[in-house]
Amino acid sequence: MKHVLVVDDSLVIRKTLEEYLQKSGYKVSTVEDGANFFKFISETIPDLIILDKILPDEDGFDILCKLKLNQSFNNIPVILFTTHDEFENEMQGLKLGAECFLSKDTKLEELELWVDKLIAKQEKIKVIKDNLDSLSKEIADKEGIILEKVMELRDTNRKLRNLSEDLIQVLLKTLEVRDVYTRNHSMNVSKMSLIIASYMGMNHDQVADLKIAGYLHDIGKIGITDSILKYPSRLDDKKKRVIENHANIGGDIIGSVSSLKHLAGFIKHHHENFDGTGYPDHLKGDKIPAESRIIRIADFFDALSTDRVYRPAFSVERTIAMMKDKSGQFFDPEILDIFLEVINKSSPIKT
Numbered sequence: 001m002k003h004v005l006v007v008d009d010s011l012v013i014r015k016t017l018e019e020y021l022q023k024s025g026y027k028v029s030t031v032e033d034g035a036n037f038f039k040f041i042s043e044t045i046p047d048l049i050i051l052d053k054i055l056p057d058e059d060g061f062d063i064l065c066k067l068k069l070n071q072s073f074n075n076i077p078v079i080l081f082t083t084h085d086e087f088e089n090e091m092q093g094l095k096l097g098a099e100c101f102l103s104k105d106t107k108l109e110e111l112e113l114w115v116d117k118l119i120a121k122q123e124k125i126k127v128i129k130d131n132l133d134s135l136s137k138e139i140a141d142k143e144g145i146i147l148e149k150v151m152e153l154r155d156t157n158r159k160l161r162n163l164s165e166d167l168i169q170v171l172l173k174t175l176e177v178r179d180v181y182t183r184n185h186s187m188n189v190s191k192m193s194l195i196i197a198s199y200m201g202m203n204h205d206q207v208a209d210l211k212i213a214g215y216l217h218d219i220g221k222i223g224i225t226d227s228i229l230k231y232p233s234r235l236d237d238k239k240k241r242v243i244e245n246h247a248n249i250g251g252d253i254i255g256s257v258s259s260l261k262h263l264a265g266f267i268k269h270h271h272e273n274f275d276g277t278g279y280p281d282h283l284k285g286d287k288i289p290a291e292s293r294i295i296r297i298a299d300f301f302d303a304l305s306t307d308r309v310y311r312p313a314f315s316v317e318r319t320i321a322m323m324k325d326k327s328g329q330f331f332d333p334e335i336l337d338i339f340l341e342v343i344n345k346s347s348p349i350k351t
């Protein structure tokens with residue numbers, strides 16, 4: 001049952017409104033002045049207030065102001081109820097937040113209509129507000145869940161990244177045990193490859209992939225026997241075929257690691273030549289992954305410009321001259337030009 005509070009110093013008005021509205025199905029309470037009004041609402045919040053403009057101890061407008069400034073009460077609809085000669089104050093009462101301004105001459109039927117209408121409106125507002133509150137809570141809960149998932153995902157990614165980095169170190173260490181030359185060579189190829197990739201404008205992920213692929217490009221040498229891997233002079237064709245198989249073995253090893261398998265093709269094809277004369281699949285031009293074309297250049301440069309078991313290092317100038325000679329045959333000419341630019345900037349070499 002909806003609850004109406006009548007605030008009026010006139011006993012006749014209080015009784016009349018109480019009886020009339022009770023018959024219409026409302027619970028009605030009455031108080032005769034401001035002091036009792038505030039005592040009442042500190043204990044019970046009514047659904048609507050019918051407020052006399054002039055009370056013995058307080059002005060109705062002052063009460064209205066206090067109500068509308070208090071968050072606990074400012075949603076209660078207020079009908080200002082006043083004698084005819086105070087009607088000129090209507091605009092002021094409405095500005096202060098009263099929902100309705102009625103003369104005490106108003107017929108009770110009309111007053112009841114206003115009570116019905118304002119309580120129904122308040123009810124609708126309450127339903128909308130409750131829905132909004134519930135929606136806000138739902139959104140806040142979902143935001144909390146999403147944030148939690150994002151944090152979990154970040155944590156998982158971090159662990160995966162650490163695991164991948166650990167795995168790369170294990171693989172490199174394993175290769176190093178077999179072939180001491182390889183560790184420095186792998187680091188040089190990785191460094192040069194990522195610099196070329198950055199110059200080419202590759203994105204952050206591609207550069208990061210190339211850094212790892214550069215490290216691991218010769219990982220397949222794990223599967224080559226010592227008698228061939230450490231052969232102290234030039235290899236014959238048969239031995240060459242065996243050592244060339246390190247590209248396939250490397251692709252297979254990296255392809256078997258779920259967090260690295262997208263790098264398998266880069267590693268498998270790092271000995272393909274731009275003109276299709278390389279190995280293992282004789283890929284040509286753009287069919288060779290760009291990452292493999294980059295590693296091909298970095299690998300060749302480092303291999304020739306450092307000492308090997310079967311020969312001393314070539315000078316940087318001679319190595320570059322040989323590479324320029326193989327532009328378009330071994331190497332992608334565009335990437336080679338970028339590489340030469342990088343080399344030129346990092347050291348004053350005449351290219």
Ligand SMILES: [Fe+2]
Pocket residue numbers: 217218246270271299
């Ligand atoms: Fe290789």
